[in-house]
Amino acid sequence: MSAAHRRGFVMPDFRRPGVLLRLLVVAEGARWVWWAIGATAAERLPPLWAGALLFEPVLLTVAALLAVLAPWWRRGSARRALVATAVLTVGVALAWRAWVERWGVTVPGPVSVVLGAVAVWALVAVYFDWRQLRLSPALAEARLLALQSRMRPHFLFNSLNSVLALMRRDPARAEAMLEDLAELYRVLLAEPHTPVPWYEELALARAYLAVEQVRLGERLRCVWHVDAAPAQALLPPLTLQPLVENAVRHGIEPRPDGGTITIEAFRDDDHLVLFVRNPLPPAGAATRGHGLALANLRERLALLYDDEARLRVYESEGEFVAQVRLPLRPDALSDAPRRSAS
Incomplete structure (x- = not known):
């Protein structure tokens, strides 16, 4: 499909249960794939527990905020919505990192958290863009x-x-x-x-x-x-x-x-x-x-x-x-x- 015929990215309506479910599945799938590739057999369990303690609250918080703010995301341009949702994801991830760290749990550094949050959100955006393009x-x-x-x-x-x-x-x-x-x-x-x-x-x-x-x-x-x-x-x-x-x-x-x-x-x-x-x-x-x-x-x-x-x-x-x-x-x-x- 040529660029002239391709429809631009459309921000999904995160108020729909199906859209939220796909968001959760894609994000969770990315975490498990990264864990399976990057961890050795002896190291898997502790990093997985610590990662879940940080990853799950971030994911659920971001999903809830995306649903609440869905009308605003879809009101303006898709580019602005993509940037705003990426910034939101990073901000939520850093906030949860600081909170979890206060419990004495070892967590990744701020740079790793930022890069991970951006990578996961980029993957989610690519998935929804691919799905839009596939069904268009x-x-x-x-x-x-x-x-x-x-x-x-x-x-x-x-x-x-x-x-x-x-x-x-x-x-x-x-x-x-x-x-x-x-x-x-x-x-x-x-x-x-x-x-x-x-x-x-x-x-x-x-x-x-x-x-x-x-x-x-x-x-x-x-x-x-x-x-x-x-x-x-x-x-x-x-x-x-x-x-x-x-x-x-x-x-x-x-x-x-x-x-x-x-x-x-x-x-x-x-x-x-x-x-x-x-x-x-x-x-x-x-x-x-x-x-x-x-x-x-x-x-x-x-x-x-x-x-x-x-x-x-x-x-x-x-x-x-x-x-x-x-x-x-x-x-x-x-x-x-x-x-x-x-």
């Missing part, structure tokens, strides 16, 4: 996948043929179908990094199913339970539509008699929960696909929300179920009644 392509691939897979050529040709068939016997419906197609392409060609409100994502899914309804006729039946979802809740673009298309491709098209797709959305505490259910394809159906849309959505959720969001897929009572759970922003929490996902 999923955002750009969402647009590419939408153009190449979701809006595949044969779907476009079938839709246009349906429009032509409707032109003479039902011009109004043909015009409405063209408008739905135009709306689909407008969204698919839009900037993929900007979150969209739930009502827009819902309108896109309805437009897509309206197009497919003309093509599949009575074979496609839809049931909507979405009134309990906050209309202003923000979510990544192309979150619901890929799940709906997946349901049409793998649950409706392979079945001669079609089937029913159920779309459900509601608020569960401070999360938005989406369900898309469709009948399982007949045995031996050759339209299973490769799971690209689901894998792409799962990566985007991991990048944007870490462990606060999840995508689950499973089979239940003859249906394939896709469930998405997303955190809600505070301004969307009063937009819909609360309901439990259990």
Whole structure:
């Protein structure tokens, strides 16, 4: 990836449990690797105990301060935040060194503590930068996948043929179908990094199913339970539509008699929960696909929300179920009644 296409470093949101857990794991891993490399078998136990007595309080204190000050870190430039967090880490390490030394415990000198604190924090920053860089392509691939897979050529040709068939016997419906197609392409060609409100994502899914309804006729039946979802809740673009298309491709098209797709959305505490259910394809159906849309959505959720969001897929009572759970922003929490996902 060239420098022109690489996104700059983004300071992680240390208020998220998953981010804090990764911070602790990386820092602890660095300490154990250094100990394993630098200590002899006869010297390992005492240095490890003394190191833990200093290292653990420093690590936990820094983690707590990073979480408390997370809004400030993310308010300014990433460079300023990196410098400030490095200075914070060094200051906490020196303060704990002075405190532990008062107990009569042998501890490394100030220079060693400073170098160690900077080295560990640099490793943590490199890890989060690598993780951001590794998952960032999923955002750009969402647009590419939408153009190449979701809006595949044969779907476009079938839709246009349906429009032509409707032109003479039902011009109004043909015009409405063209408008739905135009709306689909407008969204698919839009900037993929900007979150969209739930009502827009819902309108896109309805437009897509309206197009497919003309093509599949009575074979496609839809049931909507979405009134309990906050209309202003923000979510990544192309979150619901890929799940709906997946349901049409793998649950409706392979079945001669079609089937029913159920779309459900509601608020569960401070999360938005989406369900898309469709009948399982007949045995031996050759339209299973490769799971690209689901894998792409799962990566985007991991990048944007870490462990606060999840995508689950499973089979239940003859249906394939896709469930998405997303955190809600505070301004969307009063937009819909609360309901439990259990």
